[in-house]
Amino acid sequence: xxxxxxxxxxxxxxxxxxxxxxxxxxxxxxxxxxxxxxxxxxxxxxxxxxxxxxxxxxxxxxxxxxxxxxxxxxxxxxxxxxxxxxxxxx
Numbered sequence: 001x002x003x004x005x006x007x008x009x010x011x012x013x014x015x016x017x018x019x020x021x022x023x024x025x026x027x028x029x030x031x032x033x034x035x036x037x038x039x040x041x042x043x044x045x046x047x048x049x050x051x052x053x054x055x056x057x058x059x060x061x062x063x064x065x066x067x068x069x070x071x072x073x074x075x076x077x078x079x080x081x082x083x084x085x086x087x088x089x090x
Contacts (some may be wrong), residue, residue, distance in 0.1 A: 001075060003035050004082040012041050022075060026048075028060055029071030029082055046083065057084035 002019045010016045020034035032052070038042050046056050056064045059082040065073045075081070 001031055001079070001081065003031065004080065005077060006082065006084050007087050009042065009045065009083055009085055012045060013039050024075055024077045024079075026075050028058065028065050028073045028075060028081065031075060032058070035083075045085070055086045057082075059084065062089065 002017045004017055005044055006016070010027060010061070018035055018039060020031050020038065022031035022034050032046075035051050036046065050060060051067075052071070053056070055089070059080075060075070061074055061080055062082075064070065
């Protein structure tokens with residue numbers, strides 16, 4: 001399983017993708033924990049008081065996990081996970 005990272009999140013990690021150990025049967029939260037364990041510099045950017053900050057979009061197959069079971073959403077084979085921080089520009 002891997003996370004696709006966008007904007008400054010990919011800059012922090014040094015790549016647009018970050019592999020994690022989580023896989024089918026695990027949760028999105030498990031995959032996020034794996035990501036943060038491997039890249040602790042992301043913690044302050046993604047978490048607010050131990051929870052995913054309101055401005056960070058957590059997606060599974062292009063859809064916010066909060067439309068399903070949040071971080072408890074179960075990962076299935078072939079799923080695509082992505083993290084989007086707020087982006088502005090013009």
